[in-house]
Amino acid sequence: QQASSNEDKAASLSSSFFEVGDKVMLCDLGGGTADIACHQMDECGGMKQISSPSGGPWGSTYIDDAFLRLLTEVVSAEWMREFQLQHASQ
Numbered sequence: 001q002q003a004s005s006n007e008d009k010a011a012s013l014s015s016s017f018f019e020v021g022d023k024v025m026l027c028d029l030g031g032g033t034a035d036i037a038c039h040q041m042d043e044c045g046g047m048k049q050i051s052s053p054s055g056g057p058w059g060s061t062y063i064d065d066a067f068l069r070l071l072t073e074v075v076s077a078e079w080m081r082e083f084q085l086q087h088a089s090q
Contacts, residue, residue, distance in 0.1 A: 018041045019041065020041050020042065020043055021040065021041060022040065022041045023038060023039070023040045023041075023050065024038070024039050024040070024041070024047065025037070025038050026038075026039060028055075029059065029060065030059045030060070031059045031060050031061050032057060032059040032061055032062075033055055033056065033057055033058065033059045034055050034056065034058040034059055035053055035054070035055035036053065036054055036055055037049060037051070037052075037053040037054075038050050038051040068080070
C-alpha cells in the first residue's frame, strides 16, 4: 500500500532515529477517535505498512466525559451543575 505524503515525511524524519527492521506504531489520537497503524523501516529508509490500520471511538472527548463523571461523584452532581452554570462561557 502506498504511503501518504505525511507518512513519507514521517519516514524521512524517522530514518535518522530508527534502523532497518525497526517497527513503529503510529497513533493519530484525535478528539473523537483513535487510529493506529503499524509500520516497519525498510532497506530504502522508508516505512512499509505491516498491519491494517484500526481504531475506534476512543478519542480525548471520551476522556473528558469520564473525568466529568468522576468529578461529579467526588463533589456531587448539584455542585457540578452550579459550577458549569457559573462558568458556561469558559
